[in-house]
Amino acid sequence: NSEIAFNLEHLSTKGTINNEERLYKTKTDECIPVLFSCSTIKNKAKDVIGVVFVSHDIRARKEMYRQIEKIRKNQLIEINEAQEKERLRIAQELHDSLGVILTSISYYIDNNLSNNKSGDEFASHIQNIQQKIDAAIQESKSIAHDLIPIMLKDFGLLVALENFIEDCNKHGKTIFKFSAFNIKQRFDERIEKMFYRVVQEAVNNIQKHSNAKTATIQLVKHNDFVSLIISDDGEGFDLTEVKKETNNKAIGLISMQERITAFDGEFTIDTKPSEGTEILIEIPLK
Numbered sequence: 286n287s288e289i290a291f292n293l294e295h296l297s298t299k300g301t302i303n304n305e306e307r308l309y310k311t312k313t314d315e316c317i318p319v320l321f322s323c324s325t326i327k328n329k330a331k332d333v334i335g336v337v338f339v340s341h342d343i344r345a346r347k348e349m350y351r352q353i354e355k356i357r358k359n360q361l362i363e364i365n366e367a368q369e370k371e372r373l374r375i376a377q378e379l380h381d382s383l384g385v386i387l388t389s390i391s392y393y394i395d396n397n398l399s400n401n402k403s404g405d406e407f408a409s410h411i412q413n414i415q416q417k418i419d420a421a422i423q424e425s426k427s428i429a430h431d432l433i434p435i436m437l438k439d440f441g442l443l444v445a446l447e448n449f450i451e452d453c454n455k456h457g458k459t460i461f462k463f464s465a466f467n468i469k470q471r472f473d474e475r476i477e478k479m480f481y482r483v484v485q486e487a488v489n490n491i492q493k494h495s496n497a498k499t500a501t502i503q504l505v506k507h508n509d510f511v512s513l514i515i516s517d518d519g520e521g522f523d524l525t526e527v528k529k530e531t532n533n534k535a536i537g538l539i540s541m542q543e544r545i546t547a548f549d550g551e552f553t554i555d556t557k558p559s560e561g562t563e564i565l566i567e568i569p570l571k
Contacts, residue, residue, distance in 0.1 A: 301322070301323070301324040301325075302321065302322055302323045302324070303322050304320045304321070304322055305320070305321045305322070306318060306319070306320060306321070306343070307319055307320075307321045307340075309321075309340060317342060317344055318342075318343050318344060318347050319340040319341055319342055319343060320340070320341040320343050321338075321339075321340050322338075322339045322340075323336055323337060323338045323339065324336070324337055325337075358546065358547045358548075358549065359547075361543060361544075361546070361547035362475060362547045362548070365475075365478070365479070365482075365544060365547065366475065388422060390418055391415065391418045391419065391422065394411060394414060394415055394418070395415070434448075434449070434481065436448045436449075437477060437478065437481050441471045441477065442471065442472065442477040442480055442481060442504075443465050443468060443504075445477075445481055446463055446465075446480075446481065446484060446502070446504070447463060449481075449484070449485070449488075450462075450463040450488075450502065453488055453492070457492050458492070458498075459491055459492055459495070459497045459498065459499065459500050459517070459519075460498065460499045460500070461488065461499075461500050461501070461502060462499070462500070462501045462502070463501075463502045463503075463504075464501070464502075464503050464504075465503070465504045465505070466503070466504070466505045466506070467505060467506040467507075468504065468505075468506045472511070472570075475548075476511075476548060476568060479544050479545070479547075479548060479568075480504070480511075480513060480568075482544060483513065483541050483544060483545065483566065484502060484513070484515070486537045486540060486541050487502075487515045487541065487564060488500075488502075489537065490537050490538075491515075491517050491519065491562075494519075494520075494522070495517050495519025495520055495521075495561075495562065496519050496520050497517035497518050497519030497520075497561070498518055498519075499517070499518055500515070500516065500517035500518070500519075501514075501515070501516050501517075502514070502515050503515075506570075509569060509570055510567050510568060510569045510570055511567070511568050511570060512565065512566065512567045512568075513564075513565075513566040513567075513568075514563065514564070514565055514566075515563070515564040515566075516561065516562065516563040516564070517561055517562055518561045519561055519562065520558065520559060520561075521556045521557050521558050521559055521560045521561050521562050522556055522558060522562070523557075523558060524554055524556055538554070541564075545566055545568065548568050548569075549568075549569055550566060550567055550568040550569070551565075551566070551567040552564075552565075552566055553565045553566075
């Protein structure tokens with residue numbers, strides 16, 4: 286048959302074929318993976334007088350690899366979940382302890398010292414302290430929100446992303462646009478966290494590295510998968526070079542890819558220097 290003809294043609298130049306993975310059909314038309322090897326038998330005159338074919342059934346090995354990969358992905362999900370729990374703990378500590386202390390100091394200054402008329406210099410110092418405390422309170426709230434966005438837990442992915450993008454547009458140079466299509470109900474909590482963290486990381490990269498004027502984020506539900514498209518009109522980059530680096534940008538991309546791989550997702554980046562960047566993510570719905 287054509288397979289054997291190909292093998293014989295291959296043998297004429299190489300002499301042997303060692304452990305090539307192939308799919309072969311059994312008598313019952315079942316396709317099974319095998320490791321295929323063959324070599325020629327030659328006489329004293331170096332003429333080929335025969336060919337030896339050997340195939341090893343590797344279904345058990347493939348299944349073992351599949352199980353190992355499944356365990357690895359589940360471990361990635363569990364690690365991410367553990368990180369989310371630790372973020373929640375830290376966020377609660379910030380809100381319940383540090384936030385309360387800062388707020389009480391602010392109230393004390395406002396009620397006991399702000400109206401002191403003993404001198405302009407004293408009043409100026411008090412005002413300066415008040416401003417710094419207010420900034421610390423706002424920063425602690427911002428850190429707590431980034432660690433565990435309450436919107437995501439209480440209202441779901443769409444509301445959380447809309448709120449996140451709105452906040453980014455208030456404080457950053459890049460204008461972000463978010464849109465969602467065909468999403469009528471919430472996803473699995475773990476998938477929602479994954480999407481939120483991926484968007485968070487992508488937006489952070491855009492704001493820090495791209496010099497983009499505009500960026501779009503689209504979340505689309507299809508029949509059996511969800512796609513996330515993030516694109517910007519920024520400077521773009523050489524993906525091959527970035528993968529060799531160990532800076533925050535490279536680490537961020539690796540982190541995104543690991544999160545997506547854990548859910549059997551596909552992660553692709555289309556980018557070139559001076560041509561912007563587009564990230565496409567597809568997550569199957571199980």
